[in-house]
Amino acid sequence: MSTVDRIAEPWGTRTPYGPGEAWPVRVDTHLADGITVDEVDRWVPSATLLHSNGDAMDIAVKDGRIVGVRGTATDRVNHGRLGPKDLFGWQANHSPDRLTRPLIRRDGQLVETDWDTAMDAVAGRARALLDEQGPSAIGFYTSGQLFLEEYYTLALIAHGGIGTNHVDGNTRLCTATAAAALKESFGCDGQPGSYTDVDHADVIALFGHNMAETQSVLWTRVLDRLAGPDPPQVVCVDPRLTPVARAATVHLAPRPGTNVALMNGLLHELIAHDWVDREYLDAHVVGFEELRTRVADYPPEEAGRICDVPADRIREAARVIGEAERLLSTVLQGFYQSHQATAAAVQVNNVHLVRGMLGKPGCGILQMNGQPTAENTRECGADGDLAGFRNWSNDAQVADLARIWNVEQIPHYSPPTHAMQMMRYAEDGSIRMLWVSATNPAVSLPELGRIRSILAQERLFLVVQDIFLTETAQLADVVLPAATWGEKTGTMTNVNRTVHLSEKAVDPPGEARPDLDVFIDFAHRLGLQDKDGQPLVTWSDAEGAFEGWKECSRGRPCDYSGLTYDELRGGTGLQWPVTDEHPEGTERLYVDGHFSSDPEYCESYGRDLVTGAPLEPTEYKALNPDGKAIIKAAAYVRPHEVPSVEFPFSLITGRTLYQFHTRTKTGRAPELQAAAPDVWVEMSAADAEVLGAGEGDLLQVSTPRGSVQARLRVSGIRDGVLFLPFHYGYWDTPDGDRPGSAGRAANELTLTDWDPVSKQPIFKTAAAAVRVIAAGEGQASPAPTTTGSAPAAGSPPPTRGGRTALCDEQVLEGTGELR
Amino acid sequence: MWSQDHVRRLAPVGQRYGVDLDPEPAGDPTLLERVRDGVSDHLGRRSAPALDLLRDLRSIYVHASGVSVDWELVAQAAQGVKDHELLQLAQSCHPDTLRQARWANSMLKEHATQLLVS
Numbered sequence: 034m035s036t037v038d039r040i041a042e043p044w045g046t047r048t049p050y051g052p053g054e055a056w057p058v059r060v061d062t063h064l065a066d067g068i069t070v071d072e073v074d075r076w077v078p079s080a081t082l083l084h085s086n087g088d089a090m091d092i093a094v095k096d097g098r099i100v101g102v103r104g105t106a107t108d109r110v111n112h113g114r115l116g117p118k119d120l121f122g123w124q125a126n127h128s129p130d131r132l133t134r135p136l137i138r139r140d141g142q143l144v145e146t147d148w149d150t151a152m153d154a155v156a157g158r159a160r161a162l163l164d165e166q167g168p169s170a171i172g173f174y175t176s177g178q179l180f181l182e183e184y185y186t187l188a189l190i191a192h193g194g195i196g197t198n199h200v201d202g203n204t205r206l207c208t209a210t211a212a213a214a215l216k217e218s219f220g221c222d223g224q225p226g227s228y229t230d231v232d233h234a235d236v237i238a239l240f241g242h243n244m245a246e247t248q249s250v251l252w253t254r255v256l257d258r259l260a261g262p263d264p265p266q267v268v269c270v271d272p273r274l275t276p277v278a279r280a281a282t283v284h285l286a287p288r289p290g291t292n293v294a295l296m297n298g299l300l301h302e303l304i305a306h307d308w309v310d311r312e313y314l315d316a317h318v319v320g321f322e323e324l325r326t327r328v329a330d331y332p333p334e335e336a337g338r339i340c341d342v343p344a345d346r347i348r349e350a351a352r353v354i355g356e357a358e359r360l361l362s363t364v365l366q367g368f369y370q371s372h373q374a375t376a377a378a379v380q381v382n383n384v385h386l387v388r389g390m391l392g393k394p395g396c397g398i399l400q401m402n403g404q405p406t407a408e409n410t411r412e413c414g415a416d417g418d419l420a421g422f423r424n425w426s427n428d429a430q431v432a433d434l435a436r437i438w439n440v441e442q443i444p445h446y447s448p449p450t451h452a453m454q455m456m457r458y459a460e461d462g463s464i465r466m467l468w469v470s471a472t473n474p475a476v477s478l479p480e481l482g483r484i485r486s487i488l489a490q491e492r493l494f495l496v497v498q499d500i501f502l503t504e505t506a507q508l509a510d511v512v513l514p515a516a517t518w519g520e521k522t523g524t525m526t527n528v529n530r531t532v533h534l535s536e537k538a539v540d541p542p543g544e545a546r547p548d549l550d551v552f553i554d555f556a557h558r559l560g561l562q563d564k565d566g567q568p569l570v571t572w573s574d575a576e577g578a579f580e581g582w583k584e585c586s587r588g589r590p591c592d593y594s595g596l597t598y599d600e601l602r603g604g605t606g607l608q609w610p611v612t613d614e615h616p617e618g619t620e621r622l623y624v625d626g627h628f629s630s631d632p633e634y635c636e637s638y639g640r641d642l643v644t645g646a647p648l649e650p651t652e653y654k655a656l657n658p659d660g661k662a663i664i665k666a667a668a669y670v671r672p673h674e675v676p677s678v679e680f681p682f683s684l685i686t687g688r689t690l691y692q693f694h695t696r697t698k699t700g701r702a703p704e705l706q707a708a709a710p711d712v713w714v715e716m717s718a719a720d721a722e723v724l725g726a727g728e729g730d731l732l733q734v735s736t737p738r739g740s741v742q743a744r745l746r747v748s749g750i751r752d753g754v755l756f757l758p759f760h761y762g763y764w765d766t767p768d769g770d771r772p773g774s775a776g777r778a779a780n781e782l783t784l785t786d787w788d789p790v791s792k793q794p795i796f797k798t799a800a801a802a803v804r805v806i807a808a809g810e811g812q813a814s815p816a817p818t819t820t821g822s823a824p825a826a827g828s829p830p831p832t833r834g835g836r837t838a839l840c841d842e843q844v845l846e847g848t849g850e851l852r
Numbered sequence: 853m854w855s856q857d858h859v860r861r862l863a864p865v866g867q868r869y870g871v872d873l874d875p876e877p878a879g880d881p882t883l884l885e886r887v888r889d890g891v892s893d894h895l896g897r898r899s900a901p902a903l904d905l906l907r908d909l910r911s912i913y914v915h916a917s918g919v920s921v922d923w924e925l926v927a928q929a930a931q932g933v934k935d936h937e938l939l940q941l942a943q944s945c946h947p948d949t950l951r952q953a954r955w956a957n958s959m960l961k962e963h964a965t966q967l968l969v970s
Contacts, residue, residue, distance in 0.1 A: 169970045447965050461902050463970035644955035670853060 034843045039063070040708050040834025043117050043690055043819060044245070044253045046842050049261035052395075053233055056254055058845040060113035063120040064093060064101030066837055073100065078602065080525050080533035082178065082518040083118035083693040085402045086248040087527020089606060090115060092123070092519050092538040099123050099519055099539055106845060107604040110228060110531050113845070116249035118693055120840050121705050123519065125698035126539075131500055132514035133543020143512060148544065151511050152551075155468075156558035158494045162466055163195070168444070172199030172455045172464045175415050176471035177207055177404025180523025180535065182578035183548045184406070184415035185585070186570060187470070190552060192414060193438040194561035194569045198450050199464060201417045203472035203694075204410045205452040206794055208402030210369035212411050212418070213791035214378035215400055216637035217665055218386070220630025220657070222411055222422050223590045225385075225622045226361065226397020227529050227608065231255055233395030236357035238268040240381050241292065241367015242401060245276035246690035246820055248528070252276070266357075268350050270295065271367055272685065273715070273756060274749025275821035283350040286751040287340035289683040290372035290672035290798040296380030297669065298336025298347045299354065301328040303387055308355030310389025317626030318386050319657050320664035327666035339669060341751075359395025360388060366403065366687065371797035375790035376642040376667035383664050391662075392624035401528050404694075408526040412591045413582065417449030420582075421589040422629075422636040425449065426650060429633070437585050439563040448647070451792035452478070453785065460487045468496040470548060471515065475504040475770060476695040476762035479783035479794050480738050485771055498551060501697050504762050507770040515548050516541035522575045523549070524601065530608040530619075532593070534601035549575055590622075590629045590636075623662075631660035642667040645789030672798040673786055676753070680736060680800035682720075683754045686779040687796075690820050692760040700765060704838045712777050713816040714743040715756035716803070718826050721747045728827030729809025735802045739781035742806060746816035747826040755801055756822075757782070854948040855919075861945065865938050902967040909960050916953035923949055 037045055039061075048057040064070070076091035089108030093101040102123055104113040135151035136143040162170040173191050175184065191200045212222045219225070231237065231254045245252040258264055259280060269281035270292070278284040287295045303309065304325055314321050333344035333351075340347075354360060362385065368377045382398060390396035402408060414420040423430040425445050435443050450458065456478065458464040467488075478484045488495055488508045497509035500517045520541040526532045541547070553570050561569040572578045576598050587594040592610035600607070607618035629635060638653035640646060642665055648656070657663055676683055691708040692699045699705040714732050721727060730745045734755060743757060750756055757779035763770055772781065786795045813829035816822035820832075856877045863875040923946035930938035 166970055169966050447962050450966070458966060458970075463902070463966055641951055641954070644951050644958075646951065646954040646958040 034841055036839045037842055038834045038838045039117050039120055039840045040691070040704055040832060040838040041819065043249055044256055045114065046844070047260045048257050048844055050257055051262040052235065056112050056232060056257060058106050058112045060104050060106050060843045060845065061115040061120065061840055062101065062103040062843070063840040068093070068095065068100045075538070076103065077536050077538035078105070079519065079535040079538070080405070080527070080606070081115065081119045082405050083122045083699060084116065084248055085405055085407060085528045086110065086116070086250050087405065087525060087531050087533060087606065088115055088119060088250050089533055090119060094538050097539055099126055105604065109605045110527065111250050114250045114253055117691060118699060118705060121702045121838070122693070122698050124703065125701040126517060126519055128501070128701040130502070131542045131545065132502060132512065133545055135514060135544070136512035138510045143507070143509070148546070151513060152554055152558055154511055155496050156555055158466055159559055166465065168195050168197040169199070169463060170465045171195055171197050172450070172459065172467045174452065174455065174467060174469045174472070174474065175202035175410065177202065177204045177402070177407035177410060178471045179406060179548050180521070180525060180575065181406065181409040181413060181582060182523045182575045183552060184410050184413035185420065185582045186549055186552045186578050188414040188420050189438060189570060190556050190561060192419070192443055193440045194556060194559070196444045198444065198447060199455050199458070200415060200449065201452040201455060202410055202415060203474070203477060204402070204404060204407045204416045205792060206370070206477060207404050208407040208411065209416070209793040210374040210378050210788060210791040211364070211400035211402050213375045214382060217375065217379050217639050217642070217663065217790070218382035219623065219628050219662055220635035220637065220660070221590050222418070222636055223622055223629065224399060224528060224530050225391055226399045227620045228254065229620060230361040230395050230397035231258060234265050234359045234361035235395065236266045236268065236353055236360045238354060238360065238362045239277050240270045240362065240364045241369070241371065242363045242365035243271060243273070243275040243277055243367070243687070243821055244363060246688065247365060247403060248401065249690060256280075266353050268353055272751045272754050273821045274823070274825070278749075283346065283353055285342050285346055285350055287342050289685050289754060290675075291340040291669065292368050292371055292377035293373045293380065293667055294331060294336050294339035294669035295342065295347070296377055297328045297331035298333050298340070299351045300324065300380060300383060300387065301331045301336070302333060302348055302351030303355050303384065304328060306351075306355055309387050313389030313626065314387065317628075318662045318664055320666070321387070324383060324387070324664045324666040327668060330668070354384060357388070357390070359393070360385065360390045361395060361397050361399070363399040363401055365401040367797065369791070369793055370795060372672040372795055373667065373670065374788035374793050374795070379642065379665050379667070386662050386664055392621050392626070397621065399528060405527070406525045408528065408530070412526070412586070417451060418636070421586050422591055423589070424636050424638070426638055426647070427633070434585070438569070439565065440569070441564045451787070453787050453792065453794055456484065456487055459490070459493055462492060465492065466494040466496070468498070469505055470498040473503045473505045473695040473697065473762070475508060476778050476780065477759070479780050479796065480785045481778055481780045482739055483785065498548060499697070500545070501764070503695065503697055504764055504770040513551055514543065514545040515551065516545045520545070521547035521549070524579060526609070531606040532596060532601065532609060532611070533606040534598055549578065626662070628660055628662050630657060630662065632657065634660070639663065639665070640790045642790060643670060674784055674798060674800050676800045680802045682801045682803060684734065684736065684757065684782060684799040684801035685754060685797045686757050686759040686783060688760065689758050689817055689822065691817060692758070694760065695762050696760045697764070704834050708832050708834065709758070709815065709817050711815040712741065712743045712758060712761040712779070713746050713814045713822065714803075715746050715748040715750045715816070715822060717750050717752045717754070718747050719752050721745065721826070724803065724805065726805050727809065728824065728829055729812045729814050730805055731807040731809070733804050733806050734782065736782040736784070736799050738784065740776050741779060741781055742775040742777070744809065744812070744814040746814040746822050746824060748816070748822055749825045755803060759796070854952065858945045858948070861941055865941060906960065906964060906967055909956050909963075913953055913956035913960065916949055916956060920946065920949045920953060
């Protein structure tokens with residue numbers, strides 16, 4: 034047993050291992066000050082909430098209160114490890130400013146009320162709008178942090194009961210491009226790879242993915258491979274000098290917004306050197322010729338010119354990827370939130386199809402996501418998709434869902450309304466009721482000045498269901514206090530399809546209720562019925578909802594039919610599909626080149642990668658009659674907003690290891706908040722010199738939309754680019770829901786623009802100007818020193834956690850075989 | 853952007869036929885700005901801009917469809933005078949025009965119900 038400051042050492046102690054070996058077990062534990070393991074009354078199984086890695090953990094309970102957490106040694110995902118957000122984030126549950134009673138707006142003020150009054154107001158307004166205008170008046174904007182059972186119930190209510198197309202969520206900002214890219218390449222959503230591919234890969238390529246900070250336990254696995262015998266080579270594409278870039282064999286730092294050109298350059302080299310699996314392409318893939326023609330225009334010199342990356346470095350990266358025998362690729366926000374998001378992410382899929390590296394140990398694609406249950410929103414259709422990866426454009430599949438839900442029909446005359454379009458409809462007054470659950474668009478959406486003015490409209494009835502009075506909740510007409518992780522039961526599915534059961538450990542505070550109970554209560558108050566006049570929602574608890582979902586998913590790619598809550602209590606999560614045929618789950622999809630892309634079975638017929646226009650069913654059938662994988666090529670097109678004389682920098686926003694989303698929880702966990710207490714701005718040493726600025730100076734960053742003030746960290750970011758973390762809103766400032774004298778939220782600056790295919794808003798290309806407001810005079814930037822914001826100049830004090838950040842790490846003997 | 857690229861590529865060929873095209877065309881301000889105006893929140897929150905959007909999308913669709921026919925005419929004529937360069941140009945540019953028309957059509961389908969019925 035060793036004790037480690039896990040703020041200072043976010044990835045903990047190395048346990049090196051070699052290719053093909055099992056990852057050793059290391060159990061991480063953190064308990065409240067003064068509590069010992071012997072004093073814990075109960076350990077309640079759950080999984081991690083503040084990122085998408087899905088690490089299994091046990092919640093320590095003493096005297097009806099959460100007192101700590103411990104990683105689950107036997108789980109296939111994390112082998113006992115936890116990241117800093119898991120080790121410390123649970124403390125937010127106890128925060129004294131939790132919402133404990135419903136609130137309703139009276140004479141302009143939010144005042145406490147009872148559940149009956151609040152829910153009657155919500156259901157009453159919904160009924161009135163349905164009678165007057167119909168389902169098009171009502172929108173739901175949910176989250177990536179609820180449980181599967183809650184999303185499925187919400188999707189049933191919205192699509193099957195109310196009949197609205199306006200269902201989306203914060204996952205549009207986080208995971209929409211992952212889903213879209215998989216649909217384009219494989220005809221259907223579903224993660225091809227598995228975390229265990231890290232154990233086998235000889236090359237790991239990370240495309241716009243700062244895994245060290247977004248999925249810190251998965252990065253721990255990579256670090257342990259790098260520290261062991263015969264380590265993998267690492268390729269990193271990122272404009273910042275992140276921990277991943279520091280560990281990389283080849284680091285490419287392209288100009289923001291040019292990912293497609295870079296990928297085309299890499300593919301050009303793979304094809305030019307014949308690092309191509311002809312047999313695989315012939316047997317399992319359509320579209321290669323189009324790709325070959327398209328990337329002929331992108332020799333490394335041309336790609337390098339567009340991206341401002343040396344041509345030889347593109348050649349070097351292509352050689353590493355081209356000579357790989359077991360290639361694992363991962364993709365995240367550097368691609369998903371950037372210009373041409375889906376087109377770029379699809380090119381990563383193309384690399385694997387061209388190289389025939391899919392469905393084998395070490396040969397995987399991980400199109401990542403950011404939030405713990407983003408995957409569940411996609412499966413259940415709470416992000417606008419149809420439940421069970423059903424195809425909106427396939428009448429037979431929609432009819433099948435109507436049969437399962439026992440409703441006459443599910444309106445599907447137009448595609449699901451994406452988040453930014455919902456905001457536009459609210460702006461023009463055609464959406465008149467918006468129900469936001471477990472997320473905070475007043476800080477997370479682009480161009481916040483506009484978003485605030487939309488949400489604050491008197492004619493918009495805004496319902497917010499949350500655990501704190503967020504910036505968004507402060508604008509609401511009704512606020513519903515929710516129970517959170519540890520206070521309710523449900524399942525969570527992570528990036529690599531692993532399903533965990535998170536059990537209730539303690540009671541929620543005050544009158545707070547599980548989100549599932551709130552949705553069901555709403556359905557009953559609204560009188561939603563099936564076609565036989567029976568209540569539409571037939572379950573009353575989480576396990577009932579899970580059983581309903583199992584039937585809905587049966588036979589679809591995300592098949593849960595072989596799972597039960599009891600099986601999920603067996604010490605490890607299981608990867609879907611879990612069926613009677615595969616009761617232990619499925620490690621990798623698309624083994625032996627079998628895909629879910631048959632025209633009758635697929636989830637999507639695909640879209641034009643540049644315009645976003647959907648393909649007609651007949652076109653898809655002509656393109657892909659035999660259900661193969663689909664290679665789609667795309668030309669690079671310029672971003673809509675490029676640097677100019679007035680706004681000479683590219684602005685990218687992003688995240689830090691220590692905070693999650695808009696800090697509603699991590700900002701209330703003392704060790705995490707202290708590690709990254711306030712917004713900062715990053716700039717390269719060369720740019721800082723030209724500006725005459727140094728560490729800690731107060732800068733003003735401006736775009737045509739607004740301005741933000743932040744202290745400078747001179748970091749390893751590429752020249753010409755500014756970085757702002759997006760976590761910092763206003764709930765812990767005197768003004769509460771909006772900027773006072775100076776802006777703090779990065780999204781004051783971002784633009785209203787989205788990817789034409791995935792509709793994911795663009796946070797990585799905006800043109801910005803910067804000027805010095807005041808000298809730092811010895812004050813350091815609040816940026817962590819342990820992460821991508823590590824200093825390149827100056828010597829700010831190192832990020833340390835101190836006594837309360839000490840955690841136990843116990844490395845268990847043996848091979849790490851699950852026991 | 854595609855349309856500007858088409859004009860740029862047509863300009864040198866056009867000279868052979870006495871057609872004077874700007875080899876560095878500016879973006880077509882009328883359609884783009886009208887769409888931008890249509891979605892602008894400065895116009896206020898009423899249904900008029902929504903209907904403007906539909907009208908603009910319809911206009912783009914009709915316009916692109918017309919250009920698509922023009923490409924067919926150009927291709928036919930090019931074959932007649934055995935101008936292989938012009939024929940190749942038409943074959944290379946025409947798919948972009950079809951994609952523009954299809955985009956406008958898909959946007960119309962996506963928005964029409966909400967904007968007309970609400």
